[in-house]
Amino acid sequence: xxxxxxxxxxxxxxxxxxxxxxxxxxxxxxxxxxxxxxxxxxxxxxxxxxxxxxxxxxxxxxxxxxxxxxxxxxxxxxxxxxxxxxxxxxxxxxxxxxxxxxxxxxxxxxxxxxxxxxxxxxxxxxxxxxxxxxxx
Amino acid sequence: xxxxxxxxxxxxxxxxxxxxxxxxxxxxxxxxxxxxxxxxxxxxxxxxxxxxxxxxxxxxxxxxxxxxxxxxxxxxxxxxxx
Numbered sequence: 001x002x003x004x005x006x007x008x009x010x011x012x013x014x015x016x017x018x019x020x021x022x023x024x025x026x027x028x029x030x031x032x033x034x035x036x037x038x039x040x041x042x043x044x045x046x047x048x049x050x051x052x053x054x055x056x057x058x059x060x061x062x063x064x065x066x067x068x069x070x071x072x073x074x075x076x077x078x079x080x081x082x083x084x085x086x087x088x089x090x091x092x093x094x095x096x097x098x099x100x101x102x103x104x105x106x107x108x109x110x111x112x113x114x115x116x117x118x119x120x121x122x123x124x125x126x127x128x129x130x131x132x133x134x135x136x
Numbered sequence: 137x138x139x140x141x142x143x144x145x146x147x148x149x150x151x152x153x154x155x156x157x158x159x160x161x162x163x164x165x166x167x168x169x170x171x172x173x174x175x176x177x178x179x180x181x182x183x184x185x186x187x188x189x190x191x192x193x194x195x196x197x198x199x200x201x202x203x204x205x206x207x208x209x210x211x212x213x214x215x216x217x218x
Contacts, residue, residue: 053194115214118214132145135145
């Protein structure tokens with residue numbers, strides 16, 4: 001499953017989407033809203049997406065990862081809207097017969113998300129300022 | 137012909153809108169549409185160098201030819217994930 005949603009994410013629910021009886025490993029990545037940007041206190045974040053293209057790109061990355069690594073199913077769900085400190089912004093789960101492929105595939109998938117999926121993060125600082133990450 | 141430009145994130149805020157209808161010559165390339173766009177919205181010009189372009193939910197080159205009714209989406213540097 002490859003989705004963009006405003007709903008809170010559950011790692012367990014995403015893990016359950018990819019499990020099969022033939023897989024001995026599920027590796028998941030849980031991206032968390034951090035409380036600072038280079039030490040500057042962050043109050044909360046807002047994520048914006050070009051949702052239709054983001055879901056298409058997530059699916060393309062999923063297919064690419066399945067070609068590249070000996071894995072089974074992969075799921076990636078990105079949350080958008082306002083997120084508070086400690087909440088999950090993205091969950092990626094990869095199932096595989098053996099753990100090494102699952103670890104590598106999960107890391108690779110996240111790296112691809114960082115460059116190819118049209119989602120944007122705006123940080124709202126504790127001092128009242130805000131900025132779009134990477135856009136000035 | 138008429139196309140639509142879609143904006144997100146900082147460029148959306150700078151332009152004050154997320155949708156800009158644009159008249160371009162038939163057979164125009166994306167680069168021509170962008171030149172027309174910055175005439176009307178000069179505040180977007182500083183960001184175009186770092187902006188990727190999308191048609192039909194795929195990244196495209198600036199030389200790509202546009203068709204009537206196309207939705208040209210400007211994709212600033214992405215910052216998804218954590």
